[in-house]
Amino acid sequence: xxxxxxxxxxxxxxxxxxxxxxxxxxxxxxxxxxxxxxxxxxxxxxxxxxxxxxxxxxxxxxxxxxxxxxxxxxxxxxxxxxxxxxxxxxxxxxxxxxxxxxxxxxxxxxxxxxxxxxxxxxxxxxxxxxxxxxxxxxxxxxxxxxxxxxxxxxxxxxxxxxxxxxxxxxxxxxxxxxxxxxxxxxxxxxxxxxxxxxxxxxxxxxxxxxxxxxxxxxxxxxxxxxxxxxxxxxxxxxxxxxxxxxxxxxxxxxxxxxxxxxxxxxxxxxxxxxxxxxxxxxxxxxxxxxxxxxxxxxxxxxxxxxxxxxxxxxxxxxxxxxxxxxxxxxxxxxxxxxxxxxxxxxxxxxxxxxxxxxxxxxxxxxxxxxxxxxxxxxxxxxxxxxxxxxxxxxxxxxxxxxxxxxxxxxxxxxxxxxxxxxxxxxxxxxxxxxxxxxxxxxxxxxxxxxxxxxxxxxxxxxxxxxxxxxxxxxxxx
Numbered sequence: 001x002x003x004x005x006x007x008x009x010x011x012x013x014x015x016x017x018x019x020x021x022x023x024x025x026x027x028x029x030x031x032x033x034x035x036x037x038x039x040x041x042x043x044x045x046x047x048x049x050x051x052x053x054x055x056x057x058x059x060x061x062x063x064x065x066x067x068x069x070x071x072x073x074x075x076x077x078x079x080x081x082x083x084x085x086x087x088x089x090x091x092x093x094x095x096x097x098x099x100x101x102x103x104x105x106x107x108x109x110x111x112x113x114x115x116x117x118x119x120x121x122x123x124x125x126x127x128x129x130x131x132x133x134x135x136x137x138x139x140x141x142x143x144x145x146x147x148x149x150x151x152x153x154x155x156x157x158x159x160x161x162x163x164x165x166x167x168x169x170x171x172x173x174x175x176x177x178x179x180x181x182x183x184x185x186x187x188x189x190x191x192x193x194x195x196x197x198x199x200x201x202x203x204x205x206x207x208x209x210x211x212x213x214x215x216x217x218x219x220x221x222x223x224x225x226x227x228x229x230x231x232x233x234x235x236x237x238x239x240x241x242x243x244x245x246x247x248x249x250x251x252x253x254x255x256x257x258x259x260x261x262x263x264x265x266x267x268x269x270x271x272x273x274x275x276x277x278x279x280x281x282x283x284x285x286x287x288x289x290x291x292x293x294x295x296x297x298x299x300x301x302x303x304x305x306x307x308x309x310x311x312x313x314x315x316x317x318x319x320x321x322x323x324x325x326x327x328x329x330x331x332x333x334x335x336x337x338x339x340x341x342x343x344x345x346x347x348x349x350x351x352x353x354x355x356x357x358x359x360x361x362x363x364x365x366x367x368x369x370x371x372x373x374x375x376x377x378x379x380x381x382x383x384x385x386x387x388x389x390x391x392x393x394x395x396x397x398x399x400x401x402x403x404x405x406x407x408x409x410x411x412x413x414x415x416x417x418x419x420x421x422x423x424x425x426x427x428x429x430x431x432x433x434x435x436x437x438x439x440x441x442x443x444x445x446x447x448x449x450x451x452x453x454x455x456x457x458x459x460x461x462x463x464x465x466x467x468x469x470x471x472x473x474x475x476x477x
Contacts, residue, residue, distance in 0.1 A: 031171070031174045034171060037195075038167075038195045041460065043195065043196060044154065044193075044196045045192060045193060049153065050152040051147065052146070052147040052150070053144060053186045054108045054145040055108055056138075056139050056140060056141045056143070057105070059103045059107050062103075065096055065099050066095070068090065068093060070094060072096045072097060073097060073134070073137065074133075075140065076092075076128075076130075077093075077142060078123045078126065078142050078143065079092075079312075080092055082128075083321075083446070085128055085129050086131055086133075087131075088134075090352065091312075100138055108138070108143075110136065110137045111137070112131060114130045114147050114148055115127060115129055115156075116130065116139065116143045116144065117172065117184060118142060118144075120142070120176075120183035121181070125172035125176070125184065127160065127168070129157070129164075129209075144189065156206075157202075157206040158202035158205040158456070159194070164453060167456075167457060171192050172184065172189070195459070197459060197464055201464050201468070204455075205452050205456065208449070208452040208471070208475075212446075212448040212449050212452075216441070216445040219437075219441035219445065222438045223438040225434050226383075226387050226434035226435050227390075231391070233423060234276060234280060234391075236276060236392070241269035241396075242271075242272050265400060267400075273400075274419070276393060277420065278419070280421040282422050282423065285420070286417055286419055288417065290377050291375040292375065294337060294373075295373075300328030300331055303328070305326065305327055306335070306365075306366065307324070307325055307367070308323055309339070309367070310368070311347060311371060314345075314347075314355040318358050318386045318390060318435070319358070319439060320359065334370045334371065335368075337367060337374050338365070338366075338367060340364055343382070344374075345359065345368055346373045346389050349408075350402040350410075353399060354390055356389045356390050357386070358383065358386045358439075360439070373415055379422055380422065380428065381431075384428040387431055388420060388423065401418060447474075451475065
């Protein structure tokens, strides 16, 4: 009669009287097993290790003060949590310091090394480590802050890895309040059982994290080197476009030729950028001549699983940071571009024009949004095309060609009729080496974080020695 049902028998004395939970979901077998494993290792909690919890209260509307050019203090929302880390993007809002000064009791502020956790919704329990990219960060109401600057006999990076691990995530979900929409509360998080390992083992997590950050910084360095190499080749190192606000054009030289009447299109600076392309010694040509641009729609099969890439999945150095994995029947109607390894995808949407990426082997056969142009060329290698499209030169030319009212974007004809420099083969080869090195450093960086997280899980499942052996095996040169 009860076949297929999961049943847990709990003594009344063993019920969680602190949280007053008697719902069956709280006592699922997998939750009880995790608790049992942690108790066997040795347990503690945030209160005992002297962590401090905080969150923003109901502050007044501040959207009018948002700055998306990086001026002020980063304002963290759930979208800034990516793969366990706080990562700022073009869509990250910044706030003036004076707004924080006026709302000291309602807007919480976090610092590097602190942790943030998503309170609720479909991102509930998402954990992010605040990095050293900025000195401080303001928090939205959707986040809970764990201050880690005064932890007692517990490593902040180990705490982060545990909460980000399979077991930490399970316990965070377990403690979510079931009143209305599930959400996390400060008292329930304070009482979560944390495993207590030897401090030497915990500090190993910090070493792996810092090595990962070093490799990530190296990836950024070599990408900047590739950018500089291109700028030097195109004679753009000291180039400064005109700031002249007025440009007088005849009808024949304006609307009669371009079909455009908007003043923005005729800014003198755009003419300066176009002249740089025309004057390049190795020559230039139209995208339509140099590249194969995939514009045909691909209709996904309903019962086939695909990786779907959209604008939010594009990293700042031209990498694809993730994708939605789902069956064709569940994908949005804009998931219609089939990409292959070596393709370069370029955003057509103004405001996201620098969302360009090189398709790696991992995303061969994936789908991307129709908001991207997908291109490859026999004359310009993919790595050089990526750096070129993300360069100041091409970003301005792309911006000039945008048109529209509600959604400003580059239409197909405008995109195909853009001239780009045919970068010399020797420079292309050097750029390719640097971009490949950038991706390799980034892959190693991400691998170390996964190794560290899995090591925490192995230490809970088996023991510290098994976890140490795993780290040694996975970090061999």
